[in-house]
Amino acid sequence: MTSSTDQPGGSYAPFAYATVPNAVLYRRVMQAFVRAKERFTVHLRPEDVRSALEDDGPPIAEDAIVAALDKLADPLWGNLLAFPDSSRVTAIEDFYRRRMLYQLSHQGEAAERALRQYDDSLGSRGALQAVALEDIAILLRSLRDALAHPDGHLDEARVHQDLRSLRDRFTELADNAVVFMGSVQRSIDLQDADLDAFLAYKDRLIGYLERFIADLVTRGAQISQLLGRFTPDDVARLCEIAAHREAQDSAPGLAPGPPTGAGPARPAPTGVGQAPGATAPDHAAELAATWLRRWEGLTDWFVATPARDSEAKLLRARARSAIPSLLAVVAALHDRNSGRSDRSADFLTLASWFAALPDEPSRHRLWRTAFGLTSARHLSSTLETEEAWERERVGPATPWADAPALQVSPQLRKTGSYERRGRQNRVTDRSNAKALLADRAREQSEQTAAARRRVLTDGPVPLSGFSVLDRESFRLFLALLGDGLAALRPGGATAEISTSDGGLRLVITPLPDAPPMSLRTVDGTLSGPDHLVDIALVGTVEV
Incomplete structure (x- = not known):
């Protein structure tokens, strides 16, 4: 008995025809056999294959078709099964002519249908x-x-x-x-x-x-x-x-046989697809x-x-x-088509300018113009220094020790520092503004503390059991209730949340059999399914 790994390609050898140089012809031939089998035609002769190929594409020479059929029927691939065709023998000379009938093998059909499924999946948009x-x-x-x-x-x-x-x-x-x-x-x-x-x-x-x-x-x-x-x-x-x-x-019947070269199939006592035995x-x-x-x-x-x-x-x-995400793509396309300029586009334009200049001095001038890397303005040279540089032909490679001395203008000492004359500005007194802000912060803190005291519960209570809430208390209560309902998973028994500062904790439990509740506020009535809520302080937060 031979193993599937003893053959080139192993158990996936029937797929080899899809990756060879002549794969297009092999695929057309295999598709012709699959279509014929769908019409319950089992065996095909070379002339039948040629006729089928002419119906769905350019004609192919019979010799090329016979060579493709023999290659697909080679035991190395095993996509087709070949049988001697003696049905049309009428003379003794016909026995010496090679006439074959070809049939789609089980492995070949599985490989071609898998490739068709692969092609369909690539073209599917879902x-x-x-x-x-x-x-x-x-x-x-x-x-x-x-x-x-x-x-x-x-x-x-x-x-x-x-x-x-x-x-x-x-x-x-x-x-x-x-x-x-x-x-x-x-x-x-x-x-x-x-x-x-x-x-x-x-x-x-x-x-x-x-x-x-x-x-x-x-x-x-x-x-x-x-x-x-x-x-x-x-x-x-x-x-x-x-x-x-x-x-x-x-x-x-027989249980599904092993891959090509892996040994003969074994009988299955019940149905196709179950384990042997x-x-x-x-x-x-x-x-x-x-x-x-x-x-x-x-x-x-x-x-x-x-x-x-x-x-x-x-x-x-x-x-x-x-x-x-789609809207972001639209915005990006709008920006691209409107010619919006950014730093990368500027650098690309500048690079193209550098590449178009004829010599190095022109590139240096463009560099100084683009990036402003010129000499320091407060160290401006005098006219005598510039004339000396011209006479000595001082270049960028001249050491500073060999260059003529730089004559600094004496005006630098007179204008090098600046001191404002006159009376200093008065310091603004902001004590009243700070006191006003402190009063507002204290008032808001007291309102929040009072609202928290009004929504506290002494243990779990239904929503329908709350008394009339003022505007601040209702705003706080509604925020807690919204967070609690969002944390309550579908089918969940209870949920627990805390405020952002950790001062209050809400435990909410659904009441599926309770009638709808109505919660009264100074601005109106809130109606909905009743829940059991428990709002309590956490730690030692002062309210």
């Missing part, structure tokens, strides 16, 4: 499917209704069909969402784009994202509630029904475990837990963040 959300909710209601049948009887065919449809729609939704958000990110990361085309695309995309976000908020909440109505026993029962029906459909109950248990993992994946996608956010929430956040 989509955010709001209709899929509605379909998932409808299928979950159908499963819930099936479990709630009055006599306890389940239509197993209907349950199985609903589960398969639910799996397909959810898989399509998740895969397309990943592809779509990737394409949006590539659009955001683009560097060169036509402004008008991108603006039109941006308007349509933002509208599309806003509609999907709205649908995801409403439909996602419905799906999360529907999933919460299924008990673990209900889920296990549904998965067992689907596994039992699929196990019945498993056809007897497995019994029918074992196969059904494996299928049930697979369906249970799919259900858990669906639940994780829509239902959040205290430990993690749901995938739907993450997708919603990613879609929302894409909108300001």
Whole structure:
């Protein structure tokens, strides 16, 4: 017995034809065999392949087609199977002519379909499917209704069909969402784009994202509630029904053989796809475990837990963040097309000027003009010094000890320092302004302390139990309540938050069975679901 690693290419040798120099012809030939098999045509002759290739592209010589067929049928690759063609032999001379029939091998078909899936994935743009959300909710209601049948009887065919449809729609939704958000990110990361085309695309995309976000908020909440109505026993029962029906459909035969060169296939006692030696109950248990993992994946996608956010929430956040990112790209494109100047553009322009100058003195003059690196103005030389430099022809390389002495103008001593004459400015007295600010700070502190005292509770109390709140107290209470509700996870039992200075702590607990509450304030009435709140001081903060 030989191992798959004994052959060049190993178990992935059937993919080799996609990377060789003649890969285009090999792909066309393999696609012709795949299309023929879809029409239930198993064997093809070279002339059949040539006819099929002429239908979808330029004609190819028969010798080239025969050479490609022989290479694909080579055991090294194993994409095709070759059989002697004796069906059209009419004379003894025909036995000496090489006539072959070619058939798509199992490995070759799998390789070509994998390459087709790869090509389709590269060309796919993906989509955010709001209709899929509605379909998932409808299928979950159908499963819930099936479990709630009055006599306890389940239509197993209907349950199985609903589960398969639910799996397909959810898989399509998740895969397309990943592809779509990737394409949006590539659009955001683009560097060169036509402004008008991108603006039109941006308007349509933002509208599309806003509609999907709205649908995801409403439909996602419905799906999360529907999933919460299924008990673990209900889920296990549904998965067992689907596994039992699929196990019945498993056809007897050989288990999937090892890769090319890895030895002969072994007989499987039950169905294709199960482990060798497995019994029918074992196969059904494996299928049930697979369906249970799919259900858990669906639940994780829509239902959040205290430990993690749901995938739907993450997708919603990613879609929302894409909108300001798109607007930032639009702003960048506007700036680019409006000729906005920045430091990098200035330096690039200056570099082009330097490159266009003919000699070094011109470049030095441009350097001094651009950056202002000239001699110090307070050390200006006299006319006598400049004449001496001209006579001696002093250059930049002349040592300072050999150069003529610099004659400094005596005016420097007279004008080198400056002292203002006259009376000094009076210092402004700001004691009244400081006292006013201190009074305002004290007044605000007292108002905050009073508001805190009015919202404190002596233990947990319902929202409906609060008395009328003034404007300052209600503003503080509303801020605490908003932070507490934001920290309360879906399905969570309680949440605890503290103010930014750590002075107050709020513990909030939902009351699902309580009637709606009304909280009265001096400006009106706040209505909503009732909660149990506990507001207390923390530490020794003085209020």
